[in-house]
Amino acid sequence: MSDLTPSSFIELIGPSETVDVYFRKSPFAHERSPIKVFAGESVAEIIEQCSAVGGVDADRYRLHLTINGHAIQREYYHRARVKAGATVNAFAVPAKNxxxxxxxxxxxxxxxxxxxxxxxxxxxxxxxxxxxxxxxxxxxxxxxxxxxxxxxxxxx
Known part of the structure; x- marks a missing residue:
């Protein structure tokens, strides 16, 4: 460690650490599809995986995401990363009309x-x-x- 990078900003993530993502295809749906993703991925990458696994058309639907119950704003999707052990809930919301x-x-x-x-x-x-x-x-x-x-x- 150098003096330029404090140890509080660095966190090592092991290759086997995962995050549980629970994906709902509609905000009104009760059943959730569990998806495992690697820890340290950005929210944008998790949303891409959810739309691919769930078969959600990105043009017609937006995916909203919460990490441990906290909503993430859309402008932070590419910067926010998920730590190991966190629970992520994602659901599709109609984008048009x-x-x-x-x-x-x-x-x-x-x-x-x-x-x-x-x-x-x-x-x-x-x-x-x-x-x-x-x-x-x-x-x-x-x-x-x-x-x-x-x-x-x-x-x-």
Whole structure:
């Protein structure tokens, strides 16, 4: 060691040390795919391996990653390296129109709850059932669209 490099900045990583990466193909999926990667790899390299193993199209999905529960910002993906023994969680998030489908689902659920009171306020008690059925149909259509968005992983 020289005087220029303090010993606190140097950490030797053995060739057999690995990191556990748990990959989910959707933020809503419960099942995780365990992947072993070598310690010392950058977050960008881990994301490339997860997308290759999981079959996730990088153009349509973004992979988000946490190390021991701490989120890593995208601008640090090439600089951040994972130490041995850390637990990494990675999950795919829709990159294009993802927020629109999530907000559409929220609107569909909200319409289910507001349709009945709105019909009662208008004095259309008899139409309350029709409003609720319409809201349920809207919810079913949204679920079909959302399921079609993640169809690739639902079928597996």
């Amino acid at each position: 993802g927020m629109r489908s999530i907000l559409g689902l929220v609107v569909a659920v909200a319409s289910l709850f507001f349709a009945g009171p709105l019909a009662a306020q208008l004095g259309l008690i008899a139409c309350t059932t029709a409003f609720k059925v319409g809201a349920l149909e809207l919810l079913a259509i949204r679920n079909k669209l959302l399921r079609g968005h993640f169809r690739r992983w639902v079928e597996e």
